[in-house]
Amino acid sequence: MKAQPSPGIFNPTGDSVGTSFNEQFDQHGVWRREFALRLKLLSEWLKDHELLDAAVEERLRRLEGQMRSDKVMVAFVAEFSRGKSELINAVFFAGYKRRIMPASAGRTTMCPTELGYDAEVPPCLRLLPIETRLQPQPLMEWRLAPEKWTRVDLDVNDPAQLAQAFEKVSEVSYVTKEEAKALGFWHDDTPEDNPLVGADGKVEVPRWRHALINIAHPLLKQGLVILDTPGLNAIGAEPELTVNLIPQAHAVVFILAADTGVTKSDLAIWREHLISEGEDTASRLVVLNKIDTMWDSLNTPSQVQAQIDRQRATSAEILGIRLEQVIPVSSQKGLVAKVNNDAELLAASQLPVLEHALSHGVLGQRQSILRSAVAATVSELRSEAGRALNIRRRDLAEQMLELKGLRGKNTSVIRHMRLRIEQEQRDFDVSGAKIHAVRSVHLKLLREVFTLLGTASMKEEMAQLTHALRQPGIKLGVRRAYSLTFDRLREGLRKAQTTSGEIQSMLTGTFRQLNAEYGFSLQPPKEPDLARFERDLDLVERSHQQYLGVGNALRLAQPEFADRLVRALATRLRVVYESALGEVELWNKAAAAQLDAQLRERRRNFARRLEAIERIQQAASGLDDRILEIESHEKSVDELEAKLTELTAHLISTPAGEIPDAEPQLQAA
Structure with a gap:
């Protein structure tokens, strides 16, 4: 029985098997957008009733901006030939019915690659030449100089053109050892880490220092940022990647090969770049990829599973993490299953298990942080607006006493x-x-x-x-x-x-x-x-x-x-x-x-x-008219306070993904 396609998944060329991560992230995006709209409308309601001071308005503006622009970065890290790019294809791009990120044998991703969405920039691939390492500016400054990047325009509706363009992140250059040393890829003191020297005396280095891919994929539009990193040598040569980008990722997916487990170079990446003493490892997921290489017709399914379980337990012990954080997967079979709508193969690939961990771990954490920010801001807002209403109520009471004393x-x-x-x-x-x-x-x-x-x-x-x-x-x-x-x-x-x-x-x-x-x-x-x-x-x-x-x-x-x-x-x-x-x-x-x-x-x-x-x-009748006016104003203040309580309580209590349309209620108010 074939699985039915899920709504909300980017699917330009046909149906695909739905995934929990895509669905959950889609709901996360809807929640953020609707909540941002509700905050904006509430802000306008408060302003219309002169209940919004500059500080609360600023808090609302910041929270609304955070809701609209909140990014969730997932970093994929692995030594080369672990199937990292194939895993990205399987989780995020299966709707294209083909591979989008280059995922052939050997090294494919030669430079750090960020996939995200910026509405101000047309769909494109931007590539920063490796020679910029010879200059002092950090990556953050190069991002502000788009003219220094090589740009390739993208057609998001043409999977073949996308895949061809993305091949550029695999491009290499051949330089002398001295040039490689200046670029940070050759070290006389650690010869075991140096690239091979060709017959012409030159060595292979990445052609590009960094790649930025901007496409209107629904998940990227909703704030997902994917960071695809190269292997150990390239990671170590780029300080900003190790000390800035990876530590700030909300989740890190570390990929191992299921048949080899934790190798020496894998362990070096883990210890040197992904984990440090005293750090919480909850945001680290380890993928034992290519479990299909262990599917053996000479062994029974239970024997194969026992081998996978042993490799999983050993990897968890070596890396010092909980067993649940090590997830065996076949990204290649998972991609094939999604392309062919094969629910049985998809289940065997165990890709949905990884997607479930991503959706409930990463998105659950982000929603918790956002909801905490919402609760704090709304509580502050209610307090400030309530204080303004109390001032009005007190002033009206003073006027009432004053006027009744004049009778x-x-x-x-x-x-x-x-x-x-x-x-x-x-x-x-x-x-x-x-x-x-x-x-x-x-x-x-x-x-x-x-x-x-x-x-x-x-x-x-x-x-x-x-x-x-x-x-x-x-x-x-x-x-x-x-x-x-x-x-x-x-x-x-x-x-x-x-x-x-x-x-x-x-x-x-x-x-x-x-x-x-x-x-x-x-x-x-x-x-x-x-x-x-x-x-x-x-x-x-x-x-x-x-x-x-x-x-x-x-x-x-x-x-x-x-x-x-x-x-x-x-x-x-x-x-x-x-x-x-x-x-x-x-x-x-x-x-x-x-x-x-x-x-x-x-x-x-x-x-x-x-x-x-x-x-x-x-006028003699002015006194009684004014007293009636004040009574009317007092009633209005009570109504405003009730509406304020209703609207702010609704903001705090509405569960993520279940936010109804805000506009009718606020307009009625």
């Missing part, structure tokens, strides 16, 4: 009331100078935090590290040089945390004073937790220290290699520090926006009170 009073009493309100307004306007002084002190301390977390401080640290690495004999102490750098970086974060604590204490005291003097309901926003960025620094340091201790000390003898490693470090640190600065800026905006909102609401309150007095003076 039966003569004109002189009403005129006296007007003079009192005008005096209150003048006294309140004088308070502006005090608030301005508080903000000046606040901004002075804030500038200290910005300096500690700014680009200039980080550049100074990178310059010190580069200088240290250039010292004679430093190679034996390179780990210490890095440790000292990270110690200073962590100390800077702690100083920033201490200063932010001083600002928080000042805000708490000032807000308490303003609440007492002017009846505000100011509440200091939650202080940014910079300790979590210390944990990010720990992860970055761990990946670098691991890289430094695996035979790369000899490479560090080359100043250009050390410089390249420091530039890779700067690229990663920039992301950490920009995130930390973003948290501080949002915290500052939350405090300022809250104060601005309550000042604005108080001024409106004075205007409404004076308007009410004026109307009462002009």
Whole structure:
């Protein structure tokens, strides 16, 4: 019995057997898009009812952007001839009814290849020449210079053209040993790792340093990024790949050959680039590929399975991971099964087991992180908007008491009331100078935090590290040089945390004073937790220290290699520090926006009170009309609060993949 095709899978040329990873990722994309729409509509509803201050608006904007652009990177890592590219074809591109990534015998992927989708870029393959390694710019900077890449336009509806274009990632060049040494592919001190020398004295190196594939595959459009990496020699020669891209992947699929198990070079890649002491291995999946090579007509199915089980258990023990994380697969048979809609062969290939692990592990983790961000932001939003409603309710209650006290009073009493309100307004306007002084002190301390977390401080640290690495004999102490750098970086974060604590204490005291003097309901926003960025620094340091201790000390003898490693470090640190600065800026905006909102609401309150007095003076019926208006406003505030509770509760509680259309409810509101 043939399996029925699943909806939502890219399938330009016919039906294919559905896969759980494709289906789950499709649902993940739908959930993110619909949730982003719901957030946007909620933001507009809040703005229409003047319940959205600048800080909450910024939080919503960031969360909406995160929802729309959230990326899930899956890195496929293996020594050559493990069937890595075939596995990518089987999991992601079977709908094309043919191989898309080159997957012939021998080495196919010669350069790191990223597959993703950017709507701003037409479908294309971009290739960065290997010669760019001779120049100082890190990969991140080369990404911003598209004119330096060789571009091949792609036709996503023509599988043959796609496959032909993707063959380019397999291209090689032949260079002298000196040129190979300069490019990082030849090391006199480790001859066993060097490429073979041809009869003409030249050696084979990749023609391209990095490849970017941009196509509108549905999974890629929904935020999936696939990183296809070459073998050990190429990984070690590109610091940014090892210390930046692979550590930031949400899942790493490490491929072994089922018939050989964990070889020496496999173990070297695992220990040197994929795992470090104390690191959580939950995001690592190990694939025992090519189990079909063990299918033997001379052995019974149970005997074959016993061999696979032994290889699986041995691999898990050697790599130090749980047995469930080692998944035996035949990617070649899985691809054939999908192309031919052969459900029986697909089950035998065990490819669905891997796809299930990817979908529930990777996507489950990403959805958990996103839902946590949603819950925190929505809780903050509800608190802020609820505070604004309480201010309105309190002001209306004060006006009601004031107006009811005027019933039966003569004109002189009403005129006296007007003079009192005008005096209150003048006294309140004088308070502006005090608030301005508080903000000046606040901004002075804030500038200290910005300096500690700014680009200039980080550049100074990178310059010190580069200088240290250039010292004679430093190679034996390179780990210490890095440790000292990270110690200073962590100390800077702690100083920033201490200063932010001083600002928080000042805000708490000032807000308490303003609440007492002017009846505000100011509440200091939650202080940014910079300790979590210390944990990010720990992860970055761990990946670098691991890289430094695996035979790369000899490479560090080359100043250009050390410089390249420091530039890779700067690229990663920039992301950490920009995130930390973003948290501080949002915290500052939350405090300022809250104060601005309550000042604005108080001024409106004075205007409404004076308007009410004026109307009462002009007509005898004005007092009763105004009291009825306030009662109506109080009812409206209650309705707004109920709607706010309903909408925000719905945002937090709706399960992923089950979000109904948001627009009708919000428009009705």
